[in-house]
Amino acid sequence: MVTTALGLGFLGSLHCLGMCGPIAFMLPLDQENKLKKLLQLFLYHLGRIVSYSLLGLVFGTVGKGLYLFGIQQKLSIAIGAIMILLVLIPAKYLNQFKLSQPLYKLIGTVKTALGKELKKRTPDTFLTIGFLNGFLPCGLVYMALLGAVAMANAWQGALYMALFGLGTIPLMSAAVYFSAFFKGSVKAKIRKLVPLFVVLIGMLFIFRGLGLGIPYVSPKAPPTVLEMVDSQMECH
Numbered sequence: 001m002v003t004t005a006l007g008l009g010f011l012g013s014l015h016c017l018g019m020c021g022p023i024a025f026m027l028p029l030d031q032e033n034k035l036k037k038l039l040q041l042f043l044y045h046l047g048r049i050v051s052y053s054l055l056g057l058v059f060g061t062v063g064k065g066l067y068l069f070g071i072q073q074k075l076s077i078a079i080g081a082i083m084i085l086l087v088l089i090p091a092k093y094l095n096q097f098k099l100s101q102p103l104y105k106l107i108g109t110v111k112t113a114l115g116k117e118l119k120k121r122t123p124d125t126f127l128t129i130g131f132l133n134g135f136l137p138c139g140l141v142y143m144a145l146l147g148a149v150a151m152a153n154a155w156q157g158a159l160y161m162a163l164f165g166l167g168t169i170p171l172m173s174a175a176v177y178f179s180a181f182f183k184g185s186v187k188a189k190i191r192k193l194v195p196l197f198v199v200l201i202g203m204l205f206i207f208r209g210l211g212l213g214i215p216y217v218s219p220k221a222p223p224t225v226l227e228m229v230d231s232q233m234e235c236h
Contacts, residue, residue: 047126066149145161
């Protein structure tokens with residue numbers, strides 16, 4: 001299940017370019033020294049992965065708390081259903097709820113800090129830009145965070161988000177080096193695959209929650225804490 005994060009990151013990279021692309025294109029990369037440029041780009045991606053991992057750690061912890069209440073399977077089904085609904089419901093209806101409005105102040109702070117960092121050329125600049133970039137609002141990141149919650153484990157949640165970040169690197173890097181290629185029909189065709197893949201991942205989470213006993217796809221749920229306590233009491 002965790003490996004789906006790689007695919008979500010990879011196929012969703014072009015969606016990410018809508019938010020992160022302008023920042024990636026504005027990076028003060030060294031255009032004369034290719035090795036230095038590669039290192040700077042690596043630090044930028046590392047910063048994003050660190051911030052994604054921290055978010056995954058938090059949301060994985062939330063998922064673990066829900067798991068202790070014995071609702072992991074229901075949670076997995078609910079998250080899968082939410083993923084699918086977010087793809088099927090037109091954006092104009094979702095925007096009416098203004099879900100991100102409470103975050104506007106925080107987003108403004110992050111953008112201000114990003115603006116300052118983009119003017120610098122120190123070695124730590126690229127790591128900082130990537131780290132701040134990871135906290136900007138992005139629908140695809142929200143999808144990945146739902147997956148981190150479903151992991152029901154802090155470290156697995158962090159790993160899920162780290163793999164998601166790794167999945168975004170190939171196309172994000174290629175866009176920096178070959179920006180002309182990622183325009184027009186190529187970009188449009190790849191972006192059409194993103195909703196389909198999100199629906200597929202949503203279905204996998206639903207199957208996982210059903211506990212059908214299918215290895216890797218829908219394994220039987222482990223006993224909850226309450227069930228283990230009851231079992232021990234019966235043994236005594």
